[in-house]
Amino acid sequence: MAIKVCKFGGTSMADGNVILQAAKIVKADAERRYVVVSAPGKRFSGDIKVTDLLYKCSDSLEAQDVKAFKEAFEKICVRFLNIEKEIGKDLGMKEGLEAVEKEMLGGAGRDYCASRGEYFAARIMAAVLDVPFVDATEFVRFNEEGVLDETTFDLAKKVLSAYPRAVIPGFYGLGVDGKVKTFSRGGGDISGSIVARGVMASLYENWTDVSGFYACDPRIVNSPNWISELSYQELRELSYMGANVLHSESIFPVRSVGIPIRICNTFRPEDAGTYIVKACNYTVGETVVTGIAGKRGFTSITLEKSLMNAEVGFARKVLAVIGKHGISFEHLPSGIDTMSLIIDNIYLQEGVLQQLIDEIGEAVNPDKIYVHEDIALVATVGHGMAKNVGTSARLFKALSDAGINVNMIDQGSSELNIIVGVEGVDCANCIRAIYNEFFNER
Numbered sequence: 001m002a003i004k005v006c007k008f009g010g011t012s013m014a015d016g017n018v019i020l021q022a023a024k025i026v027k028a029d030a031e032r033r034y035v036v037v038s039a040p041g042k043r044f045s046g047d048i049k050v051t052d053l054l055y056k057c058s059d060s061l062e063a064q065d066v067k068a069f070k071e072a073f074e075k076i077c078v079r080f081l082n083i084e085k086e087i088g089k090d091l092g093m094k095e096g097l098e099a100v101e102k103e104m105l106g107g108a109g110r111d112y113c114a115s116r117g118e119y120f121a122a123r124i125m126a127a128v129l130d131v132p133f134v135d136a137t138e139f140v141r142f143n144e145e146g147v148l149d150e151t152t153f154d155l156a157k158k159v160l161s162a163y164p165r166a167v168i169p170g171f172y173g174l175g176v177d178g179k180v181k182t183f184s185r186g187g188g189d190i191s192g193s194i195v196a197r198g199v200m201a202s203l204y205e206n207w208t209d210v211s212g213f214y215a216c217d218p219r220i221v222n223s224p225n226w227i228s229e230l231s232y233q234e235l236r237e238l239s240y241m242g243a244n245v246l247h248s249e250s251i252f253p254v255r256s257v258g259i260p261i262r263i264c265n266t267f268r269p270e271d272a273g274t275y276i277v278k279a280c281n282y283t284v285g286e287t288v289v290t291g292i293a294g295k296r297g298f299t300s301i302t303l304e305k306s307l308m309n310a311e312v313g314f315a316r317k318v319l320a321v322i323g324k325h326g327i328s329f330e331h332l333p334s335g336i337d338t339m340s341l342i343i344d345n346i347y348l349q350e351g352v353l354q355q356l357i358d359e360i361g362e363a364v365n366p367d368k369i370y371v372h373e374d375i376a377l378v379a380t381v382g383h384g385m386a387k388n389v390g391t392s393a394r395l396f397k398a399l400s401d402a403g404i405n406v407n408m409i410d411q412g413s414s415e416l417n418i419i420v421g422v423e424g425v426d427c428a429n430c431i432r433a434i435y436n437e438f439f440n441e442r
């Protein structure tokens with residue numbers, strides 16, 4: 001029998017009734033044998049995710065503020081005890097929570113604290129489905145650099161082969177120090193992908209609160225086109241640039257073995273969802289652009305120097321400076337005598353930008369350095385672009401008609417994307433203009 005892996009996100013685990021709905025989805029298809037869960041998320045706008053409360057617990061302990069810790073932990077207890085009540089089964093929540101509180105107070109660490117939402121959520125789902133709970137620490141491994149270790153896949157295969165069905169907590173595994181370690185936020189999607197790879201699933205279903213991907217953010221364009229199918233590469237580009245449906249790294253475990261991912265809606269299970277596959281079938285002239293995504297919060301540092309083109313080692317010296325600060329760049333557009341670095345503002349806290357400018361100045365002695373601190377990057381993505389002549393001409397005409405000034409252009413070498421840098425305030429207008437050009441053809 002084929003195997004499907006289902007991953008339920010935070011909104012699908014938010015309260016007892018939704019968890020019962022998720023369990024009903026699992027039971028409706030005998031092929032849904034492995035279930036990965038997130039911690040309970042928001043039940044309504046303004047609500048707090050359990051993971052955020054857990055981080056609050058950890059921050060309070062670090063600040064030695066026991067009162068704040070108790071307050072946050074109490075809120076977590078109320079969430080889980082309510083879930084237990086709504087499900088109407090003794091799930092041992094009280095004892096479990098007491099034990100975890102002790103561990104936290106005993107210095108178990110930040111990642112351990114953050115991981116407990118998934119841990120309890122998986123215990124609950126396992127009890128509801130009457131299926132074994134298998135802890136992610138049994139097979140998810142991180143390496144010295146803190147990234148997913150390749151040994152994880154074989155270990156997942158070995159561990160999970162002993163269980164015909166299992167519920168596994170998402171978001172965490174074990175670090176090289178033998179302690180619990182988490183992925184970045186939203187990393188439960190990566191856990192689902194690891195399990196799918198471990199059991200060689202025929203499908204990885206990612207259950208969330210939307211019916212798939214839209215061609216752009218519905219908060220920017222009213223009812224945008226829905227995408228029925230996109231490739232792993234297109235997904236990576238769109239999610240990296242802010243399309244928040246799936247973690248941008250979640251394709252890596254399944255990509256090399258070609259397991260498709262389906263985005264499904266827990267609250268509308270009958271919807272077809274979006275399939276993410278190895279290669280899509282495009283008809284020339286029909287699908288030019290698959291989707292558009294963008295985000296604000298980048299800085300560009302542009303260096304100008306006469307005869308830069310002939311100066312051997314110029315770029316290497318500049319990159320050595322940012323490398324020394326542990327900063328990776330997003331884009332590196334260059335001209336004959338100019339070079340720009342586009343950097344995510346998360347790296348530029350507390351005087352780092354000034355430090356970079358000073359050190360780059362010293363390293364390569366440029367004639368001028370210009371800095372622009374509020375850049376938005378907008379990616380127009382689609383395999384169809386390579387096959388359709390005139391795509392970039394249409395895109396730039398649309399931006400010029402909308403009065404949007406383009407600061408930077410970068411076209412990926414595979415012609416999968418065209419990325420433009422615009423003023424932060426123009427981000428939404430830029431997305432709208434491109435969407436209207438390719439999807440609302442006049």
Ligand code: ASP
Nearest residue numbers: 038051171185186187188
């Ligand atoms: N609970 C974690 C978060 O809120 C991970 C996840 O939901 O995937 O980021």
